[in-house]
Amino acid sequence: MKRLLIFGLTLVVAGACPAQSTKASRAADQSKMPAVVPDPAIAAALRQVSAAHVRATIEKLVSFGTRSTLSVEQPAASGHGIAAARDWLKSEFERYSQECGGCLEVKLDTFIQPPQERIRKPTEISNVYAVLRGSDPQQAKRIFLVTGHYDSRNSDNFNTTDPAPGANDDASGTAVSLECARILSKMRFPATIIFLTVAGEEQGLDGSAHFAKMAKEQGWQIEAALNNDIVGGNRTPGDGQQDSHTVRVFSEGVPAAASEAELKLLRALGGESDSSSRQLARAIAEVGRAYLPATFQPTLIFRLDRYLRGGDHASFNREGFAAVRFTEWREDYNHQHQTPRTENGVEYGDWPKFVDFDYVANVARLNSATLAALASAPAAPASVKLETKQLQNDSTLTWESAAGAVAYEILWRATDAADWQNAKSVGKVIQATLPISKDNVIFAVRSVDAKGHKSIPVVPAPER
Numbered sequence: 001m002k003r004l005l006i007f008g009l010t011l012v013v014a015g016a017c018p019a020q021s022t023k024a025s026r027a028a029d030q031s032k033m034p035a036v037v038p039d040p041a042i043a044a045a046l047r048q049v050s051a052a053h054v055r056a057t058i059e060k061l062v063s064f065g066t067r068s069t070l071s072v073e074q075p076a077a078s079g080h081g082i083a084a085a086r087d088w089l090k091s092e093f094e095r096y097s098q099e100c101g102g103c104l105e106v107k108l109d110t111f112i113q114p115p116q117e118r119i120r121k122p123t124e125i126s127n128v129y130a131v132l133r134g135s136d137p138q139q140a141k142r143i144f145l146v147t148g149h150y151d152s153r154n155s156d157n158f159n160t161t162d163p164a165p166g167a168n169d170d171a172s173g174t175a176v177s178l179e180c181a182r183i184l185s186k187m188r189f190p191a192t193i194i195f196l197t198v199a200g201e202e203q204g205l206d207g208s209a210h211f212a213k214m215a216k217e218q219g220w221q222i223e224a225a226l227n228n229d230i231v232g233g234n235r236t237p238g239d240g241q242q243d244s245h246t247v248r249v250f251s252e253g254v255p256a257a258a259s260e261a262e263l264k265l266l267r268a269l270g271g272e273s274d275s276s277s278r279q280l281a282r283a284i285a286e287v288g289r290a291y292l293p294a295t296f297q298p299t300l301i302f303r304l305d306r307y308l309r310g311g312d313h314a315s316f317n318r319e320g321f322a323a324v325r326f327t328e329w330r331e332d333y334n335h336q337h338q339t340p341r342t343e344n345g346v347e348y349g350d351w352p353k354f355v356d357f358d359y360v361a362n363v364a365r366l367n368s369a370t371l372a373a374l375a376s377a378p379a380a381p382a383s384v385k386l387e388t389k390q391l392q393n394d395s396t397l398t399w400e401s402a403a404g405a406v407a408y409e410i411l412w413r414a415t416d417a418a419d420w421q422n423a424k425s426v427g428k429v430i431q432a433t434l435p436i437s438k439d440n441v442i443f444a445v446r447s448v449d450a451k452g453h454k455s456i457p458v459v460p461a462p463e464r
Helices: 040-046 051-062 082-099 167-184 206-217 260-269 276-291 313-318 357-376
Strands: 005-007 010-013 027-029 104-113 123-132 142-149 192-198 221-228 246-251 297-301 323-328 341-343 346-348 382-387 395-400 407-414 422-427 429-434 441-448 461-463
Touching: 040 167, 040 276, 040 357, 051 082, 051 167, 051 357, 082 104, 082 123, 082 167, 104 206, 123 167, 123 206, 142 167, 142 206, 142 357, 167 192, 167 221, 167 323, 167 357, 192 206, 192 357, 206 221, 206 313, 221 276, 221 313, 221 357, 246 276, 246 357, 260 461, 276 297, 276 323, 276 357, 313 323, 323 357, 382 441, 395 441, 407 429, 422 429
Parallel strands: 142 192, 142 221, 221 323, 246 297, 382 461
Antiparallel strands: 010 429, 104 123, 123 192, 246 323, 341 346, 382 395, 395 429, 407 422, 407 441
16 A cells, blocks of 8 residues: 655745745645656757767867867867867857857857966967857846867877877767757757867866856856766777766765855755755756666766866866766776877777767767756746744745746655655745655755746755
8 A cells, every 4th residue: 555645735826925825735645756758849859969970070079180288389270289179169060050040159268378287388278169049038147058178188298299089088078069069059948058168178177167267257147067078988898897878977065166154054954965066966867867768877976076087067166056077987097198009908099999979979868958958947946945943843945936937846855865755846836834844854946837847956045
């Protein structure tokens, strides 16, 4: 026999004063997490992702010989070096824009990086990106971003002449960003999407750091940054431990940009696993279940990154933005940061033959689905609060109405659970009371639009 939970909800309609609260009728409700119903338009777009196109992008990037950030002095017209790769990426974005009637704003973010440990002299670095502006004036300021780094390196950081193919690290991630742009530029979304490719990653995340800082200083509202780095699904012969059915999604727990007061509150409330990046990771998993087959699903890794490694998502985290990293299940370090050669029967070098293009296409589908689903969703509720004014077992949450929302869902999970376990739709209200003790669970609230698109959940702050 199934055990039913009985809920009596007290609700406040959006725009009404709290004194007008009405008590909903009691109803038996399991309140389990409902499955997301796929948007047919998004599902159709995902079918256009092409492994052949991904392969062509990766092979083209490899053809530049080296994409070392330090090779920028080599003329682009030579077809060799990072300047040639930069110009080709810009031309690809422009081609996509032409195909969609000029829907993309193609831009360069160029700056001079001062000397540092891995850069001996002032060096020009260019990030190449395309903006698909949101169609809803109320929501266009909301930005969702996908990125990969197009620079590469070999065994010697300062070697700018020998091959540095960088097929997996990170032509694969760059190909994801381009494929997302090619597919999603054919659609329109209420919010804005940015398709980004950065340089200077191998020298210290320089390109992404500059871009994220610029976004922060200019007041951009980046709600999610998806960083794809080493998503080639390495195919080293004889490696039986690779898993082509999943991609890892790394997310920070305690926010890098948190203040001392915020850290104190996190420790007090047990909120170490509820950063905005962690909520983004959970949203990606939900999107994956809705839009991708069971044979390819993300695996959430609850840490910032792998041991001894870093990535461009950290640049966005440092500026206070939600950001995650996608990376293949098992890496082969003989095919990363290696000058191509064969020693003792072992082949070194990051060549396309070690990339699984079908795998990269699946990663592109997951990224595209996430961008499309979130850019279609209404804004997240603002000023989400959990009342802690007196000792009581019921829990009352309040929030401000969000643009595009026709209803709201309250989510909750046990404090030791990794993902949301329960959801309750409470309609178009700005307050709800549930007969659940706030001491025993973690709550969140998210917005829902008329087509069922759902925002990233927001965990409430306590209010006394």
